[in-house]
Each structure stands twice: as C-alpha cells, then as structure tokens.
Amino acid sequence: MDKIWVTRSSMPQLTEYIEEIAPIFESHWLSNAGAKHEELTLQLKKYLGIKGLSLVVNGHEALELALQNLNLPKGGEIITTPYTFHSTTHAIVRSGFTPVFCDIDPDTCTINTNQLETLITPKTVAIVPVHVYGNICNNAEIQAIADRYGIKVLYDAAHAFGEKIAYEISGRPITNQSNEKNVIWKSVAELGDVSCFSFHATKVFHTIEGGAVCCKDSNFTDKIAVLRDFGIVNPDTVTDISPNAKMNEFSAAMGLCNLRHLAEEISKRKCVDNRYRKSLIDVNGIRLNPIQKHVQSNYAYFPIFIEKEKYGESRDELFKRLYSLNIFARKYFYPLVTDLDCYKNDYDSEATPIAKRISQEVLTIPMYADLSEEDQHRVISAIRRDI
Ligand SMILES: *Cc1c(COP(=O)(O)O)cnc(C)c1O
Secondary structure (H helix, E strand, C coil), X not given: CCCECCCCCCCCCHHHHHHHHHHHHHHCCCCCCCHXXXXXXXXXXXXXXCCEEEEECCHHHHHHHHHHCCCCCXXXXXXXXXCCCCHHHHHHHHCCCEEEECCECCCCCCECHHHHHHHCCCCEEEECCECHHHCCCCHHHHHHHHHHHCCEEEEECCCCCCCEEEEECCCCECCCCCCCCCEEEEEHHHCCCXXXXXXXXXXXXXXXXXXXXXXXXXXXXXXXXXXCECCEEECCEECCCCCECCCXXXXXXXXXXXXXXXXXXXXXXXXXXXXXXXXXXXXXXXXXXXXXXXXXXXXXXXXXXXXXXXXXXXXXXXXXXXXXXXXXXXXXXXXXXXXXXXXXXXXXHHHCHHHHHHHHHEEECXXXXXXXXXXXXXXXXXXXXXX
C-alpha cells in the first residue's frame, strides 16, 4: 500500500519554474530584494489586499521582527495560547517578553475571548492570537479588549493565508441577523496591528521557506525591510542590531509560480474538505472542525477530534492504526507548548484545560490539493473502520 502523507507540498511544473528562474541566471542577482522578490511583494500586496507587506526568510522571523519592532515595553506580558506551533511562543520569549497562556475556544481552537480579559494585568503589552487551522479568531472581541486597555494585537496568521472575513457595510462583524447581501469582505492580513504569515513548504501558499509581515501602515513594513537586512538603511547607515532574514530570489520565484495556481489549489482543497465532511459527519465519537460561515476558508488542514468513549479508540490508538495502514496523520497540536521540555518547568498545562483536552483528542488527517479520491477513500474507510 502506498504511503499517504499528511500533506504534500504543491509545486509548479518544472518547466514553469525553470522559466521563472532563467532571468536569475542572467542577472546573477540571487538575494537582497532582487527582481523576483520585488515582483512577489507587489503581487502579494494585491492578492492579500494590504498596503504594507515585507517578505522575510520564514514565518518565525516574521513574528520575531514584528514583535521586536512594535515598541512594546521590554519584559512585558503577552497573552497567547498554548495551542499552537511553538514558533509563536518561542518568538515571544526570544523577543524578551513573558507569555501568559489563555485557554482556547473548544470549537475553533482559537484564543478564548471569555477568559482573555481576566488575564490582563498592568504588565500586559500585547495579545498574540493564532488563527488555528485557518479558523479566524474572534477578532472583533479581541480588538475591543485591546482598545480598552491600549495594547497591541499581533496575529500569527501562518494558517490563514488568503482568507477573507465578512463584515457588515457599517464595519460591524457579521451576526446571524445580518443581511447576507450587505457584506464586505476584508482580508485577514488587515486584522490587528500586524499579521504574520508563513510560506513554509507545508503551508497552503509557499516559497519553500518564507514568510511575510503585513500591516495596514506601510511605514511599519518599510522598517521591517531594514530590520530583515542587518539594520542596513544604506551602505553607510546601520540603525538596528538586527539579524539576516531576507528571502532569496529562488524562493520568490517559487512563490510567483505557486501564486499563479493558488485559486485552483484552494478549490481542490475545498473538494477534499467537502468529501471528508460528507463521509465523516455521522461517525460516532468524531467531531469535525466547524465551518465559519463568515469566512472564505483556505482549507489548510482537516483536523478531527476523537472522543474515545464514543468512537471506541483513543486518538493515539487511531493514529497507530492509520500508521499501520501507511496513512500518516499528525497530532497537531500535541503536546501543548506548555508541556514541551523547554516550557514545562515554568508553566502548568492544566491551567488551560480545554487546550489540554483538545490536544489529546486531535488528529489532522491527510489534506492537500492533489490528494486523489482513491487515497482519500482509503483514509475515510480506515477512520470509519470499513477496512
Ligand atoms: C508554520 C508556522 C509558524 C512558523 O513558520 P515558519 O515559516 O516555519 O518559520 C508559526 N506559527 C504557526 C502557527 C505555524 O503553523
């Protein structure tokens, strides 16, 4: 039986990529804001509908550079969640801040806005929510809290590339009473003070390795452009003690190719998502990720949540059985950040009981644009125990 991986990076045709990189072989300009880098910057600004965008070498550096440049008082507390890829937490700690962990909403797995405000102290300087699996955070409530206390919001939008959120024309968030015709769609990149994306090979849109800092204020992203290059303003002027976080031309060329096919990729993912939903909706003990009606999704992941008593197998038992069938699912996110060796002595994961429980129930199953119907059928049959 062929192996079915949890994801498979999308790639253009080889000929298309060769055509895209040919000019690099002529110019010998390989990095430092070359032609491909500048073209990709322009195209992404348009695609994401955002004025300020700076490309960087990966999503993690996007988070670090943004956090370190928001003029947040050093040593302050940043409220975030433990239900994320630990890059989010590492970026906070490596930037000199103290993470304070808020529990998650059990449906969307994003920051729990009922608890958020109770964690604010005089030391709180920012909130770093994560759009987990592409589920958009309760941004209206988060912004209202941030505004009340005069603190910044930086979104880890690594899972949410290209998503859009519906608002009433008045700018108010959509409710069940809203008239569907009177909505405007806003880019996820506009949320908060800053949104950071990852363009890692496993993400819906990728540049092999890469990322971007997005902001409505292009002065901020202009500053990031200096910070990603050792703080160099010009050959005689260095203003910041900053690392090297530039994206190279070959990565940018991969991004230009992938962006061309992105709409098709997302629509194929949507088909995969729909087939899973239809086939798994009635399985006793398996809960699916909710559909957010006010969001144009990118179908980044397909998490399922297993309740052992009803399903008859624990998450770990199902994981192992799939593994034995050459189906490689992923416990994403498990362990919780607060249970990792580098954090567990300082934090108690029992303090966020919902996140703890979800991390023990979750399994992300194979999801990518080119997952064949046949392979998907194998995954579904295994989960339904038809085979
Ligand atoms: C992928 C990811 C990152 C890190 O991005 P890299 O490009 O791999 O550095 C950060 N946060 C989340 C939630 C991610 O999924």
